[in-house]
Amino acid sequence: MSFAPLQNDTFLRACLRQATEHTPIWLMRQAGRYLPEYKATRAKAGSFMGLATNVDYATEVTLQPLERFPLDAAILFSDILTVPDAMGLGLTFALGEGPKFARHVRDEAAVDLLAVPDMDKLRYVFDAVTSIRRALNGRVPLIGFSGSPWTLACYMVEGGGSDDYRAVKTLMYSRPDLMHRILAINADAVAQYLNTQIEAGAQAVMVFDSWGGVLADGNFQDFSLAYTRRVLNQLKQEHNGARIPHIVFTKGGGLWLDDMNTLPCDVLGLDWTVNLSKARRQVGGDVGGPGKALQGNLDPNVLFAAPEQVATEAIRVLESFGLPHTDRSVPGPTHIFNLGHGISQFTPPEHVSALVEAVHNHSRQMRRMA
Amino acid sequence: MSFAPLQNDTFLRACLRQATEHTPIWLMRQAGRYLPEYKATRAKAGSFMGLATNVDYATEVTLQPLERFPLDAAILFSDILTVPDAMGLGLTFALGEGPKFARHVRDEAAVDLLAVPDMDKLRYVFDAVTSIRRALNGRVPLIGFSGSPWTLACYMVEGGGSDDYRAVKTLMYSRPDLMHRILAINADAVAQYLNTQIEAGAQAVMVFDSWGGVLADGNFQDFSLAYTRRVLNQLKQEHNGARIPHIVFTKGGGLWLDDMNTLPCDVLGLDWTVNLSKARRQVGGDVGGPGKALQGNLDPNVLFAAPEQVATEAIRVLESFGLPHTDRSVPGPTHIFNLGHGISQFTPPEHVSALVEAVHNHSRQMRRMA
Numbered sequence: 089m090s091f092a093p094l095q096n097d098t099f100l101r102a103c104l105r106q107a108t109e110h111t112p113i114w115l116m117r118q119a120g121r122y123l124p125e126y127k128a129t130r131a132k133a134g135s136f137m138g139l140a141t142n143v144d145y146a147t148e149v150t151l152q153p154l155e156r157f158p159l160d161a162a163i164l165f166s167d168i169l170t171v172p173d174a175m176g177l178g179l180t181f182a183l184g185e186g187p188k189f190a191r192h193v194r195d196e197a198a199v200d201l202l203a204v205p206d207m208d209k210l211r212y213v214f215d216a217v218t219s220i221r222r223a224l225n226g227r228v229p230l231i232g233f234s235g236s237p238w239t240l241a242c243y244m245v246e247g248g249g250s251d252d253y254r255a256v257k258t259l260m261y262s263r264p265d266l267m268h269r270i271l272a273i274n275a276d277a278v279a280q281y282l283n284t285q286i287e288a289g290a291q292a293v294m295v296f297d298s299w300g301g302v303l304a305d306g307n308f309q310d311f312s313l314a315y316t317r318r319v320l321n322q323l324k325q326e327h328n329g330a331r332i333p334h335i336v337f338t339k340g341g342g343l344w345l346d347d348m349n350t351l352p353c354d355v356l357g358l359d360w361t362v363n364l365s366k367a368r369r370q371v372g373g374d375v376g377g378p379g380k381a382l383q384g385n386l387d388p389n390v391l392f393a394a395p396e397q398v399a400t401e402a403i404r405v406l407e408s409f410g411l412p413h414t415d416r417s418v419p420g421p422t423h424i425f426n427l428g429h430g431i432s433q434f435t436p437p438e439h440v441s442a443l444v445e446a447v448h449n450h451s452r453q454m455r456r457m458a
Numbered sequence: 459m460s461f462a463p464l465q466n467d468t469f470l471r472a473c474l475r476q477a478t479e480h481t482p483i484w485l486m487r488q489a490g491r492y493l494p495e496y497k498a499t500r501a502k503a504g505s506f507m508g509l510a511t512n513v514d515y516a517t518e519v520t521l522q523p524l525e526r527f528p529l530d531a532a533i534l535f536s537d538i539l540t541v542p543d544a545m546g547l548g549l550t551f552a553l554g555e556g557p558k559f560a561r562h563v564r565d566e567a568a569v570d571l572l573a574v575p576d577m578d579k580l581r582y583v584f585d586a587v588t589s590i591r592r593a594l595n596g597r598v599p600l601i602g603f604s605g606s607p608w609t610l611a612c613y614m615v616e617g618g619g620s621d622d623y624r625a626v627k628t629l630m631y632s633r634p635d636l637m638h639r640i641l642a643i644n645a646d647a648v649a650q651y652l653n654t655q656i657e658a659g660a661q662a663v664m665v666f667d668s669w670g671g672v673l674a675d676g677n678f679q680d681f682s683l684a685y686t687r688r689v690l691n692q693l694k695q696e697h698n699g700a701r702i703p704h705i706v707f708t709k710g711g712g713l714w715l716d717d718m719n720t721l722p723c724d725v726l727g728l729d730w731t732v733n734l735s736k737a738r739r740q741v742g743g744d745v746g747g748p749g750k751a752l753q754g755n756l757d758p759n760v761l762f763a764a765p766e767q768v769a770t771e772a773i774r775v776l777e778s779f780g781l782p783h784t785d786r787s788v789p790g791p792t793h794i795f796n797l798g799h800g801i802s803q804f805t806p807p808e809h810v811s812a813l814v815e816a817v818h819n820h821s822r823q824m825r826r827m828a
Contacts, residue, residue, distance in 0.1 A: 251621075252802060257759035261767055304730035304757045304798075306774070342713045343731055360674035361713055387674045389627035397631055404676070428674075432622060 089218065091289060092226035099161040100229050102412075103292055103333035103355050105373070105381050105419035111406060111451035112160035113444055114231070116337075117430030118153040119165045123437060125152050136181035140166050146216040147223050154227065156437060157444045161228050161292070164220060164285070166213055168235030168296050171277050172244045174205035192247035194259060199266050204277040207284050214288035221289035231335075232290030234281050236297035237274035237315035244270065253302050260311060267311060275315040279322035286327045294335035294357070295319060301340015308344055313351070320352045335383060339429060345370050349380060358384035359428035364408040368421055375413045375420035382409065383424040386443075391435045395442035402446040411458050425451075459588065460698075461659060462596035469531040470599050472782075473662055473703030473725050475743070475751050475789035481776060481821035482530035483814055484601070486707075487800030488523040489535045493807060495522050506551035510536050516586040517593050524597065526807060527814045531598050531662070534590060534655070536583055538605030538666050541647050542614045544575035562617035564629060569636050574647040577654050584658035591659035601705075602660030604651050606667035607644035607685035614640065623672050630681060637681060645685040649692035656697050664705035664727070665689060671710015678714055683721070690722045705753060709799060715740050719750060728754035729798035734778040738791055745783045745790035752779065753794040756813075761805045765812035772816040781828050795821075 094100070099112040120126055129149050133139035140146060150165040169187050173179035178190030193199060207214075221230050235243075243249070245256040260267045282293045300312040316336055323334055337357025341348060348356055349371040358367055362385055373379015390401040405425065413420025425447045431440070464470070469482040490496055499519050503509035510516060520535040539557050543549035548560030563569060577584075591600050605613075613619070615626040630637045652663045670682040686706055693704055707727025711718060718726055719741040728737055732755055743749015760771040775795065783790025795817045801810070 252759070254759055254762060254802065254804065257757065258762040261757075261760050261763035261771065301731065304755075305733040306778075307757075308731075340710070340731070343733075361671065361678070361710070363675040363713075385674075387627065387631075387677075389622070389624055390631050392624060392628040393631035401631065408676075432624065434624065 089289065091221050094226050094229060094291075096160060096228050099424065100291060100331075100333060102422040102424045103335065103381050104331060105354075105379060105422045107412070107414050107416045107420065108422065109452065109455065110448050111412065111423050111425050113425035113447045114159045114161040114163065115153075115427050115431050115440070116163075118159060118163065119149045120431060121433035122431055122435040122440075123152055123156070136167070137179065140170070141212045143212065143215045143219045147219045150216075150220045151223055153440075154224075157440055158448065159228065159444060161231055162220065162224055163231040163294075164213070164217055164233060164290065166216065166233070168233070168239065168298065169243055170210060170213055171205065171234060171274070171281055172240050174209040175202055175244075175277070176205075177244060186249035187243060188248040189243065192255070193244045193270060194255060196263075196266060199269050202270060202273050204273055204280060207280055210281060210284070213281075214284050217285050217288035217290050221291075229291040230289060231292045231294055232282060232285030233294040233296060234278045236295050236300065236312060236336075236338075237271045237278055237319065238303070238312035239297055239299045240274045240278070241267065241270050242299045242302075253299070260307065271311060271315040272318070275318035276322070279319045282319070283322070283324050286324050286332050290332070291330065292333040292335060293323065294337060297336065297338040297341065300338035305343070308341070309347055312338070313344070313347055317351055333381075337383070342367075353380070355381040355383050355424065357426065358382060360385050360387040361428075364405065364423070365410060368409055372421035373419075375415055376418040378419075379421060381422045381424060383426050385426070385428040388427045388429050388432050388435070391431065391439045391443065393439075395439055398439050398442045399446035402443050403450045406447065406450055406454065411454050414455060414458060459659065461591050464596050464599060464661075466530060466598050469794060470661060470701075470703060472792040472794050473705065473751050474701060475724075475749060475792045477782070477784050477786045477790065478792065479822065479825065480818050481782065481793050481795050483795035483817045484529045484531040484533065485523075485797050485801050485810070486533075488529060488533065489519045490801065491803035492801055492805040492810075493522055493526070506537070507549065510540070511582045513582065513585045513589045517589045520586075520590045521593055523810075524594075527810055528818065529598065529814060531601055532590065532594055533601040533664075534583070534587055534603060534660065536586065536603070538603070538609065538668065539613055540580060540583055541575065541604060541644070541651055542610050544579040545572060545647070546575075547614060556619040557613060558618040559613065562625070563614045563640060564625060566633075566636060569639050572640060572643050574643055574650060577650055580651060580654070583651075584654050587655050587658035587660050591661075599661040600659060601662045601664055602652060602655030603664040603666060604648045606665050606670065606682060606706075606708075607641045607648060607689065608673070608682035609667055609669045610644045610648070611637065611640050612669045612672075623669070630677065641681060641685040642688070645688035646692070649689045652689070653692070653694050656694050656702050660702070661700065662703040662705060663693065664707065665723075667706065667708040667711065670708035675713070678711070679717055682708070683714070683717055687721055703751075707753070712737075723750070725751040725753050725794065727796065728752060730755050730757040731798075734775065734793070735780060738779055742791035743789075745785055746788040748789075749791060751792045751794060753796050755796070755798040758797045758799050758802050758805070761801065761809045761813065763809075765809055768809050768812045769816035772813050773820045776817065776820050776824065781824050784825060784828060
């Protein structure tokens with residue numbers, strides 16, 4: 089496969105800790121229900137999975153936010169739970185509710201049935217990646233993604249979302265051996281899944297450890313981080329001569345930044361509870377030395393305030409990270425602007441315009457003032 | 459008022475960083491739905507508020523867990539939302555659902571109507587405190603409590619629980635002036651409320667900042683911590699010649715331990731994401747020097763595993779804190795065992811027995827081995 093050359097590589101350079109002219113921005117869940125055009129496509133598709141499994145629809149909604157906002161990256165429209173669905177657990181989304189699995193995994197018999205799925209069952213995802221990459225035509229890079237092994241396990245054991253994680257933690261505390269078996273299978277499946285997305289055209293990949301933050305200290309390291317590492321250790325570093333950055337985001341993982349710093353990945357995503365300035369000192373590295381690029385971390389609820397206040401809060405986040413390094417000859421600390429969680433379905437789209445504009449303008453200004 | 463002398467002051471001594479023979483233990487929400495005898499009393503009372511506002515019932519359920527388990531403290535049976543209820547917001551609990559307010563506070567007109575309530579409206583709480591203290595007859599100390607100003611504000615603005623805090627954060631980001639007005643009133647109300655509980659017989663008081671952890675870095679300090687400090691600055695340090703320890707628990711506050719260390723309180727509560735050994739180094743202080751006692755931090759979900767596994771995890775928490783100081787002549791680092799959040803209604807009571815026994819036995823053994 090060959091694709092059009094990239095016109096805006098700001099995001100990819102920032103991922104690799106290379107100096108950029110502005111701070112790139114994209115938003116988790118940037119294609120989604122807050123956009124009326126998304127809702128129109130979803131209505132045509134009939135259901136969430138109808139949307140996600142149809143290459144044309146998935147392509148259409150992935151590009152929608154780029155038509156409105158000068159974002160610096162696109163992210164595959166899909167769901168983090170496609171992998172357990174391909175394992176045969178039967179994923180559905182009832183309207184207005186979260187994901188549900190027809191079967192859950194709570195005992196040894198259910199674990200015995202688990203295996204890394206045939207990647208052919210996820211062909212619709214890889215086809216969507218290729219289709220989106222073509223449709224982007226080099227405008228911005230395309231990010232592929234997956235849920236982390238632990239986050240997938242949460243849904244697989246609970247059978248859906250949870251507010252107390254009782255089922256998955258009961259299994260973890262009473263049968264840690266079974267939990268480790270699930271996580272090992274998930275890790276190998278996620279690695280194959282992300283590698284196949286890379287082959288299909290994804291130019292960066294992100295692991296969403298959405299539920300790592302619910303674990304106790306010690307358990308996070310053993311049941312989440314260890315398996316994210318197992319994924320990363322199997323990932324392609326390059327494809328067709330291009331470096332493929334690897335991003336890891338653990339929601340609620342701020343306490344474990346030192347542990348996460350040991351992961352073989354390029355970028356760490358942070359939620360809004362983290363002080364960016366401290367995080368930069370902790371894991372951002374020095375100019376000329378190794379380190380992690382940082383991605384985040386505006387509270388998505390800021391987008392409910394007026395556009396001027398959105399701009400003020402965006403600037404606060406940029407200033408909290410501080411001036412990214414500007415020496416083009418060496419790597420150094422870089423920042424990718426994002427929310428600290430997915431954008432809310434209730435967000436007014438014009439507030440997103442204000443955000444993107446503020447990030448681009450102010451981050452250019454910071455570099456000029458330097 | 460005079461009460462029977464205290465027979466077990468282990469908890470109070472540990473709060474004041476004094477050496478104890480064992481690590482005291484009590485559990486957040488220890489009187490509650492996981493106990494069949496609680497359900498029986500609640501059925502008699504008809505509703506949650508019927509239970510909380512009836513002095514005899516509140517006394518009965520507060521003592522129930524002590525009949526089953528040799529816990530080292532009792533905690534007033536009440537709700538964190540009694541104060542906004544007394545402000546006239548109309549608190550109700552539908553069966554199987556969370557709290558709901560009849561009126562919410564989302565605009566200037568609603569804020570204008572807010573004031574520190576007449577403490578007479580909370581007389582049922584103070585009467586319960588005195589009744590429980592009498593019924594305890596010196597067995598263990600009685601803890602009084604309140605929600606933190608920020609946590610109360612979350613419910614007052616949202617009108618109930620929330621999974622995204624959209625309403626309260628929209629107000630905070632768009633009208634910080636109004637949010638500060640709400641928080642100042644809440645802080646002064648909470649201070650009066652806790653001081654009146656102390657006068658009624660509470661021997662320690664705890665501020666539950668249950669939702670502080672949802673705030674962004676920077677906002678936590680301005681909108682939660684500052685008002686918890688305003689409460690603490692007004693609290694009685696002593697009553698009838700006895701020191702009254704002050705406890706602050708911010709769920710999800712582990713990242714801000716250094717900030718919380720500056721609070722004028724005796725004990726900091728921690729959830730399970732925090733490494734107790736690190737927290738001790740950070741805020742526990744040295745033998746002979748100042749510092750905070752630490753309270754926590756077992757994941758309540760551990761209680762769904764088998765009793766032997768519960769014991770193993772409890773020991774892990776004790777060992778993570780390490781040996782508390784043992785010199786009776788000076789203050790030093792101490793640990794109060796607790797969960798990192800309220801006990802689940804689905805907990806098997808016999809697992810709680812295993813927990814209390816393990817904490818008492820192992821913590822005595824640690825001291826003997828020293």
